[in-house]
Amino acid sequence: MAKPDIDDYERRPNPKGWVQPKAPYNPFDPSDQRPAEGYPSEFNSPSKLKQNTGFVAQDATDFEKIRIDMKKLKYHPRPPSELYPGRYKVLRKINVQTPFKRGANITAKGTMWGVVIFGVFFYKWNDHENIFAPFRRIQLKVKELAFGELNIDDYNDLYNYKKDLPIPQKPLPSIMYEKNVEEHLVGEDTKNDEFIKDRFGNKHVVQAEHVKQKEEEGMLKAMDIAERELQIKKLKEELSSTTQINSSKESKPFWKVW
Incomplete structure (x- = not known):
């Protein structure tokens, strides 16, 4: 049991x-x-x-x-x-997209991917080290392997680039620069905040361009003066040569034919 x-x-x-x-x-x-x-x-x-x-x-x-x-x-x-x-309908997935929608979708995606690929690999953003620089070097290496040689600019971008070349900073607007001066963030390293860059202002750019323009004007004036002195010297030499010829002709006796 x-x-x-x-x-x-x-x-x-x-x-x-x-x-x-x-x-x-x-x-x-x-x-x-x-x-x-x-x-x-x-x-x-x-x-x-x-x-x-x-x-x-x-x-x-x-x-x-x-x-x-x-x-x-x-x-x-x-x-x-x-x-x-006694049987059931078979439910199928129907493509409701029209040819126009499908074509517009493909065109939009192709355009976006084309812009991204061109901007990352084929466009030179600037001469400094940036986030797209490695992708551009890959493109240049492929170009070198495909075509055999590069032009001078591309060759320098691939092999002779400077890693530590600083990116130039844009000048601050006058309002921001004056505000930083009021907050004692400019000119004194002891009081500068480490997160605020001590950049130059627009007025400094104008002043530097003014100084550069004065220097260029002085160089142009000096070149003009030097050219004028050379012309005067040439004229003096020509005058002296003509006077010597004339004096020699006048001192010759009248009975000498030769």
Whole structure:
């Protein structure tokens, strides 16, 4: 005789009016009557798997209960076929994009990728070390391998570039520079904030251009004076040579023909 299981003694007896249910219980089947006291399986201990509470979803927005019930029933919402009774319609994914939309999408993506690739690999941003410099060197190496040689500028960009060449800073507007002067952030290293650069202002650029212009004007004046002195010297030499010839002609005796 087999030894009875402990669960057989602890098992709760079926309530009154209990009938053998269909397996699994379908809450959407009106012929599957659920007892008022509920099924014993509804009183099982909770586990990791989600279990329904046993109540049919009263509202169409109670998606959690509907989802659990649908998963238990293995129900897929397929509409019945009108041509073939007892079978279902096959739902296929239809491409709703028009040729114009598809072409516009391809054109937009191609344009964006083209601009990015051109800006990263084929455009020279400046003569200094920047974030796109390695990509440009890769492009120049491929160009050198493909065509065999590079022009002078590309060769210097690839092999003779200066890593420590500083990027020139733009001058600060006068308002910002004067504000930094008022806050004692310019001119004194002891009081400068490490996050604020001590850049020059627009007025310094104007002053430097004025000084440079004066120097260039002085150099041009000096060149003009030097050219004038050379011309005067040449004229003096020509005059002296002509006077010597004339004096020699006048001193010749009248009886000498040669």
